[in-house]
Amino acid sequence: MGKRQANVITEVAARGLCCGCGVCAGVAGAGCLAMRMGREGQYAPAQQGPCTECGLCLGVCPFFVKKAFQPDDPLGPVTSIHVGWSAVPGERERAASGGLVTRTLTALLDRGDVDRVVVVGDTGDPETWFAPMVTADREAVQAAAGSKYAPVEFSGAIGTILAEEGRYAVVGLPCATSGLRLAARKVPVLGRRLRYLFGLVCGHNNTRQYTRFLAAKAGVSGPLRRAVYRLKSDRDGGAFGYGFQAEAPDGRLSSVVPFTGLPSFLWGRRFFAWNCCFYCADVFGSEADASFMDAWLPEYYRVPAGTSIVVTRSAEIRELLEQEIAEGRVVAEPLPREAVLQAQAGAIWYKHRAVGTLLADGNRTAHSLYEWAPAGQPWAPDRETLRAFRQHRRYAAWSRRLGRGYGTPLGWLSHRALELLVGWVRFREQTERRLAARLRWVWRGFQALARHLEKNQ
Ligand SMILES: Cc1cc2nc3c(=O)[nH]c(=O)nc-3n(C[C@H](O)[C@H](O)[C@H](O)COP(=O)(O)OP(=O)(O)OC[C@H]3O[C@@H](n4cnc5c(N)ncnc54)[C@H](O)[C@@H]3O)c2cc1C
Ligand code: SF4
Numbered sequence: 001m002g003k004r005q006a007n008v009i010t011e012v013a014a015r016g017l018c019c020g021c022g023v024c025a026g027v028a029g030a031g032c033l034a035m036r037m038g039r040e041g042q043y044a045p046a047q048q049g050p051c052t053e054c055g056l057c058l059g060v061c062p063f064f065v066k067k068a069f070q071p072d073d074p075l076g077p078v079t080s081i082h083v084g085w086s087a088v089p090g091e092r093e094r095a096a097s098g099g100l101v102t103r104t105l106t107a108l109l110d111r112g113d114v115d116r117v118v119v120v121g122d123t124g125d126p127e128t129w130f131a132p133m134v135t136a137d138r139e140a141v142q143a144a145a146g147s148k149y150a151p152v153e154f155s156g157a158i159g160t161i162l163a164e165e166g167r168y169a170v171v172g173l174p175c176a177t178s179g180l181r182l183a184a185r186k187v188p189v190l191g192r193r194l195r196y197l198f199g200l201v202c203g204h205n206n207t208r209q210y211t212r213f214l215a216a217k218a219g220v221s222g223p224l225r226r227a228v229y230r231l232k233s234d235r236d237g238g239a240f241g242y243g244f245q246a247e248a249p250d251g252r253l254s255s256v257v258p259f260t261g262l263p264s265f266l267w268g269r270r271f272f273a274w275n276c277c278f279y280c281a282d283v284f285g286s287e288a289d290a291s292f293m294d295a296w297l298p299e300y301y302r303v304p305a306g307t308s309i310v311v312t313r314s315a316e317i318r319e320l321l322e323q324e325i326a327e328g329r330v331v332a333e334p335l336p337r338e339a340v341l342q343a344q345a346g347a348i349w350y351k352h353r354a355v356g357t358l359l360a361d362g363n364r365t366a367h368s369l370y371e372w373a374p375a376g377q378p379w380a381p382d383r384e385t386l387r388a389f390r391q392h393r394r395y396a397a398w399s400r401r402l403g404r405g406y407g408t409p410l411g412w413l414s415h416r417a418l419e420l421l422v423g424w425v426r427f428r429e430q431t432e433r434r435l436a437a438r439l440r441w442v443w444r445g446f447q448a449l450a451r452h453l454e455k456n457q
């Protein structure tokens with residue numbers, strides 16, 4: 001029997017840890033690895049040509065290179081923090097939150113600080129929906145605004161950057177920016193050309209089946225051409241007043257599903273979540289030159305147009321932002337560090353608690369990914385947290401597995417099975433809540449009776 005080759009396929013993807021970022025395939029080249037969409041609706045590397053075990057793919061993989069677990073410093077180094085929005089007409093409306101990513105990328109192009117940027121745009125292709133696009137076209141950057149809660153992979157964009165001289169800025173999720181940072185250190189050409197990396201704060205991401213499930217519920221079953229996850233559709237809903245909408249290949253639009261309904265139910269319980277997200281402690285993309293996020297703070301909840309927070313880690317990006325503010329293209333004010341931590345408290349709690357608990361519990365996968373100094377860390381595997389994570393991991397695994405039928409003639413069966421799973425979880429939670437309410441009621445009655453008897457003794 002031949003020796004098993006050690007590369008990202010055997011060491012990362014086979015262990016269910018791949019986030020599908022495509023950095024490995026991008027640097028390794030098409031003669032070696034290529035990204036493929038798997039049956040569960042997530043990208044992973046596949047062998048294209050012979051492997052010489054050079055180790056390059058492993059050395060750039062965010063889920064292979066060991067990192068420190070740093071719950072005490074989730075933000076990483078900070079140069080400035082602002083809260084605000086783009087004042088350029090249309091930018092904020094089209095954006096996920098306040099449009100500061102789109103504004104920053106456009107300003108970099110306008111000032112000539114970079115030659116091209118990499119944004120995730122609609123492909124209009126029912127096979128891919130979205131893909132990173134390398135562009136200098138301001139309209140393409142504007143059209144790419146908005147969050148895509150679906151897999152995207154960067155191997156093609158990295159190939160372009162390696163092939164074409166220039167200065168580039170890339171926006172991605174923390175896993176992708178961390179892989180790109182590793183690649184920039186390993187591959188000198190990439191290091192020279194990747195001028196800025198921008199991170200989107202991330203709680204977790206989902207397989208394509210999340211989108212297919214929502215689309216089918218909203219009236220577009222079968223192939224999709226496009227999906228919009230944050231259509232600012234309900235002004236009364238404030239910052240949470242956005243919805244999901246899908247478009248069929250013939251241009252037919254689905255109804256708009258409010259985020260606070262089914263999407264939020266699925267999101268909160270990690271249905272369709274990638275397995276690697278349960279092992280990811282990077283909330284902010286702390287290796288990026290700037291991180292962008294929603295201003296989930298009480299003073300901005302009621303603002304339906306959306307508000308962004310931006311944390312810069314580079315004097316150049318801070319200076320660019322200050323110039324945009326001074327010239328009226330951005331409305332923003334400084335924000336204290338504590339407010340950022342407050343705005344992202346949910347994501348920080350979940351991700352740090354998940355990884356910290358796994359580490360404290362002696363989970364071998366978590367220990368293979370993180371350097372951990374148990375002394376000084378407050379984590380202990382408490383039963384409630386472990387129970388919740390295990391439940392979420394089960395929901396994620398079951399929904400990924402059941403979703404395998406989408407895109408095949410048995411797609412309707414997959415969808416039906418997923419509906420039953422979601423319905424069962426909803427029913428179970430409601431029953432548990434009702435039972436808990438009854439028990440509280442009985443307990444209060446019992447206490448009242450005890451008080452009454454005591455008084456009348
Ligand atoms: C999967 C996911 C999870 C997120 N989780 C959180 C969270 O928990 N808390 C929070 O505050 N914010 C989260 N965000 C970030 C948030 O949704 C906004 O992207 C952020 O507030 C920036 O908004 P904006 O209006 O400045 O960006 P915009 O001006 O709308 O620009 C967004 C840019 O991001 C790019 N982009 C969109 N989707 C992707 C993607 N999947 N991969 C790479 N690039 C992409 C677009 O091409 C565009 O250039 C998440 C985003 C994603 C995609
Ligand atoms: S040849 Fe190198 S880069 Fe290619 S798969 Fe093997 S180890 Fe990875």
Ligand code: SF4
Binds near residue numbers: 008060063
């Ligand atoms: S670099 Fe990205 S795509 Fe490649 S194996 Fe690692 S996580 Fe997966």
Ligand code: SF4
Binds near residue numbers: 176203277
């Ligand atoms: S939680 Fe981590 S691994 Fe998952 S999508 Fe977000 S950054 Fe990537």
